[in-house]
Amino acid sequence: MQIREIDVHDQAQLREWYAAEGAAIDQDRPFAVRRTFDALVNQVTVPSDYYQPVLLAAFDGERIVGTADLGYALKDNTHLADLEITVVPDCRRRGIGRSLYADATARRRAAGRTSACGELNVVDDEGPLAFARAMGAESVHEEDHLVLDLPMDAEHLRRLEARAAGDYEIVRWQGRCPDDLIDAYAAMRTQMNQDVPTGELDHEAVVMTPERIRSGEERLAKSYDICVAVARRADGVLGGYSLVYLPLGRDHALQDDTLVMPGHRGHRLGLALKLATYAAIATEHPERTRFHTWTAPENRAMHATNTAFGYRPVERMHEVQVKD
Structure with missing residues (x-):
């Protein structure tokens, strides 16, 4: 077995890497949300000023039997590396994960990164968490992965709408943020990064500038529609x-951020905002049959809102971190 960095411009090799990662994820997690192959291509082949990805593979002969997704933020958290490891189901218990971890660790240390963090998910089997702990990592933050089946019951939706805040105008866009709102939107995105629970994760909150948001919009547009309210x-x-x-x-x-700014809380704005994005998806994207979101257990206000919608937990996400 050999550990090698793959050539991200070799479509055949990249597809095999993607298939190996997917086989491992699908085996363990029935509600996993996996990026599309096109999203992976966009992530690893289009240069970014903010992030550098490195894809590693464990080869048994010419077959990829394990993957490591290693990455470095370039503008912030320059002491950190991101790392996620998978092993295809029929090749486990052979030390492949340990070999991938050792190779990735040597690479991130050579890059001057003194810590690595990643996400793993537990449904019934806590094997992934046990592996992370065996590598010296600790679970430093947890979130519930919640799902909501679509469409929602019409009567239940009416009851939610009757509870929502009515003294704010809801403005919505798809794709690019309007120029006259970009500064305020960037400030809210920064506030979200500062406020969102992260447990004991050793990292600094990212400051979202208008330039960074525009860069993200341009890159994401190749793989995602973006809906904002x-x-x-x-x-x-x-x-x-x-x-x-x-x-x-x-x-x-994917229901990502929902933030109510300090000074505006207590008016059920979170509910109103989630209803606005739900209405947009139901009307403009009726092919969508499920919402996914992630919420920290200690975020009681957002958990209450998600429960009111009808979200149910399907797995527990752990952010794990190892420090040299």
Whole structure:
């Protein structure tokens, strides 16, 4: 067995890497949300000012039997590396994961990164968590992976709408943020990064500038539709936002951030914003049959809102981190 960095411009090899990663994920997680192959191609072949990915593979002869997705943020958290490892189901218990971890660790240390973090998900088998701990990592943050089947019951939806805030205007866009809102939107995205629970994860909150948002919009447009709703008070001040990603060619939607800014909380704005994005998806993307979202157990306000919608937990996501 050999560990090698794959040539991301070799479509055949990249497809085999993608298939090996997918086989491992699908075996363990019935509700897993996997990126499309086109999204992977876009991520690893289009240069970014903000992130550098490295794809490693364990080869048994010419067959890829394990994968490591290694990456470095370039503008912030330069002490960190991202790392996620998978092993195809019929090749486990052979030390492949350990070999991938050792190779990735040597590479990230050579890059000057003193810590690695990644996400793993537990359904019934805690094997992935046991592996991470065996490598010296600790679980530093947990979130519930929640799903909501679409469409929602019409009567239940009406009851939710009756509870939502009515003294804010909901402004919605798809794709590119309007120029006149970009500064306020960037400020809210930064606030989200500062407020979102991250447990004991050793990282710094990312500052979202208008330039960074524009760069992200341009890159993501090749793989996702983006739906955003913001709440605007009568004086023009934005009080919150909700962000949804719709992977191209898939039948689900990813409910990402929902934030209510300090000073605007207590008005059920989170509910109103989620209803706005739900309405947009139901009307404009009826092919979507499921929403996915992730919420920390200690985020009681958002858990209450998600429960009111009808979201149900399907797995527990652990953010794990190892430090030199």
